[in-house]
Amino acid sequence: MTGDAMRDLEQWIPKLLAVWRQQRRGGRGGGGKHGRPSRHEPRAPQTQLTHDELKEVGAGVKALSHGLTRERALAGARYMDDPRLLGAYLLFYWPVSYAQARATLSELPSRPRATLDLGSGPGPLAFAALDAGASGVVAADRSKSALELAKALAMEAGEPLSTRDWAPERPLPEGRFDLITLGHVLNELYAGDLNRRAVLVEKLLERVNKGGTLLILEPALRETSRALLQVRDVLVSHGVAVRAPCLWRGACPALVRPSDWCHAEREWRLPPMVEAIGRAAGLRKETLKMSYLALAPRGEAWAEPPEGQVFRIVSEPLEGKGRQRFMGCGPSGRVGLAMQERHETERNRLFFKLQRGDVVRVTQPEERGDGLALADASTVAIVAHAGRPVPLR
Numbered sequence: 403m404t405g406d407a408m409r410d411l412e413q414w415i416p417k418l419l420a421v422w423r424q425q426r427r428g429g430r431g432g433g434g435k436h437g438r439p440s441r442h443e444p445r446a447p448q449t450q451l452t453h454d455e456l457k458e459v460g461a462g463v464k465a466l467s468h469g470l471t472r473e474r475a476l477a478g479a480r481y482m483d484d485p486r487l488l489g490a491y492l493l494f495y496w497p498v499s500y501a502q503a504r505a506t507l508s509e510l511p512s513r514p515r516a517t518l519d520l521g522s523g524p525g526p527l528a529f530a531a532l533d534a535g536a537s538g539v540v541a542a543d544r545s546k547s548a549l550e551l552a553k554a555l556a557m558e559a560g561e562p563l564s565t566r567d568w569a570p571e572r573p574l575p576e577g578r579f580d581l582i583t584l585g586h587v588l589n590e591l592y593a594g595d596l597n598r599r600a601v602l603v604e605k606l607l608e609r610v611n612k613g614g615t616l617l618i619l620e621p622a623l624r625e626t627s628r629a630l631l632q633v634r635d636v637l638v639s640h641g642v643a644v645r646a647p648c649l650w651r652g653a654c655p656a657l658v659r660p661s662d663w664c665h666a667e668r669e670w671r672l673p674p675m676v677e678a679i680g681r682a683a684g685l686r687k688e689t690l691k692m693s694y695l696a697l698a699p700r701g702e703a704w705a706e707p708p709e710g711q712v713f714r715i716v717s718e719p720l721e722g723k724g725r726q727r728f729m730g731c732g733p734s735g736r737v738g739l740a741m742q743e744r745h746e747t748e749r750n751r752l753f754f755k756l757q758r759g760d761v762v763r764v765t766q767p768e769e770r771g772d773g774l775a776l777a778d779a780s781t782v783a784i785v786a787h788a789g790r791p792v793p794l795r
């Protein structure tokens with residue numbers, strides 16, 4: 403995640419807290435369960451939760467985490483209409499989704515302008531798009547309470563955001579868009595029916611302007627990531643081009659073995675408030691992990707991949723005795739890439755510093771078992787760092 407995006411996120415923290423405290427007091431003036439803070443109470447800190455607040459939010463995040471990741475009982479349920487869970491979402495998952503969106507929007511070839519954020523919740527992707535240069539965003543969701551929070555945030559930040567009531571069986575907000583986002587919502591739709599998800603995505607692609615993008619973010623869990631890859635395969639078989647992360651144009655090779663999946667991971671600096679909530683909820687978010695897919699509108703061809711033997715790194719470093727190994731996925735498919743430490747030279751030592759998501763060019767690899775081995779004569783160059791656009795040919 404870039405330094406600019408990190409600074410933008412840090413500026414959102416006091417706004418999220420202010421809006422959450424307002425909602426918790428029962429609106430603008432107070433009178434809710436927690437009432438207006440009395441003149442004698444100390445002022446709550448602007449970028450951190452008080453002890454009691456932390457306990458409350460931590461419990462909400464724990465419940466959300468169980469419901470959305472482990473048992474998944476909340477997936478597709480109306481958890482955003484429970485003020486306690488919505489508040490927990492706002493203070494913990496909002497910053498995470500915002501950071502994930504910034505870390506993937508930065509990979510697109512052009513800045514978004516008109517944007518539609520579907521299944522927006524309180525709008526982390528909507529505001530990420532605005533901060534990344536969008537001229538205006540429509541945030542759409544079926545949860546009125548979540549949209550109310552998005553509006554309150556827009557007021558607090560002076561951002562141009564409008565909201566719409568939306569559910570997949572209802573008409574889409576009117577107009578065409580340069581960017582449509584679906585953040586952690588596709589996995590909640592149609593009770594797992596992947597074909598219906600693919601039909602929705604194709605319908606959305608018809609609303610994307612030439613040169614624009616449909617960006618889908620999903621949790622990096624095996625189940626949700628594989629479901630996204632299966633939707634990808636349906637779309638690719640219908641001629642849809644993937645902008646990112648795929649360089650491979652065929653059926654996804656990560657689906658061949660049921661234990662495999664493909665996801666992204668990016669470094670970030672956890673805002674202290676989010677870190678404290680994570681600790682209270684027993685969760686760690688040291689890196690950003692997500693699955694994503696950026697799709698081009700109908701009629702646009704796949705971009706020509708950079709010249710040479712090019713791969714996106716799609717695994718963490720798989721260290722072995724005296725050697726480094728990664729999985730790479732490129733125009734020729736998904737292969738293991740390995741190098742013995744003893745073959746390290748000035749021209750290939752970048753191999754030992756690669757990160758998941760980087761796009762690399764290698765020369766003179768040798769075929770070894772089911773992968774490629776680099777040797778003294780090989781060179782390794784980074785074509786695009788993770789989260790940066792792959793240069794067009």
Ligand SMILES: C[S@@+](CC[C@H](N)C(=O)[O-])C[C@H]1O[C@@H](n2cnc3c(N)ncnc32)[C@H](O)[C@@H]1O
Pocket residue numbers: 478482495496499520521522523524525526527543544545548568569570584585586587590591
């Ligand atoms: C996990 S939240 C994601 C919020 C935000 N986009 C993000 O990335 O953090 C899922 C959102 O999808 C919305 N959602 C789930 N099912 C929906 C449906 N059938 N129609 C409309 N919205 C739905 C929920 O209300 C919720 O706001």
